[in-house]
Amino acid sequence: MTKKYSNGEITIVWKPHICIHSGICFRELPQVFNPNKVPWVNQNAxxxxxxxxxxxxxxxxxxxxxxxxxxxxxxx
Ligand code: SF4
Structure with missing residues (x-):
């Protein structure tokens, strides 16, 4: 499964089966990457x-x- 999130300029691609849950993305940029939200990526933030x-x-x-x-x- 691959998830895609477009902000009009770029498309963020996330491959959950590869994610090692390091937490780097949501610690450093929680307004965009927030696993407590659905969807967990806010590409416009x-x-x-x-x-x-x-x-x-x-x-x-x-x-x-x-x-x-x-x-x-x-x-x-
Ligand atoms: S930075 Fe985010 S997407 Fe990448 S491995 Fe860590 S938790 Fe997963």
Missing amino acids: AETGVIIHQIGMCPSGALSYFRNTDTEEPGK
């Missing part, structure tokens, strides 16, 4: 650059993203 930075901190690779323009304009 921080700027895209902040979210991208946080995704880069995920130790397992469970979090990733793609820019929405990547799918709309392949080859660019």
Whole structure:
């Protein structure tokens, strides 16, 4: 299963079967990643650059993203 959350600029991709529940994402950016909420990702609660930075901190690779323009304009 893969979950996707788009904020219009990027799409956050979460692969729960890879997540090792390190807690880094929700300790450092709880306004976006909050496991006590449904859905647990609020992709509109921080700027895209902040979210991208946080995704880069995920130790397992469970979090990733793609820019929405990547799918709309392949080859660019
Ligand atoms: S940082 Fe990555 S591995 Fe850790 S809880 Fe968040 S999604 Fe899971």
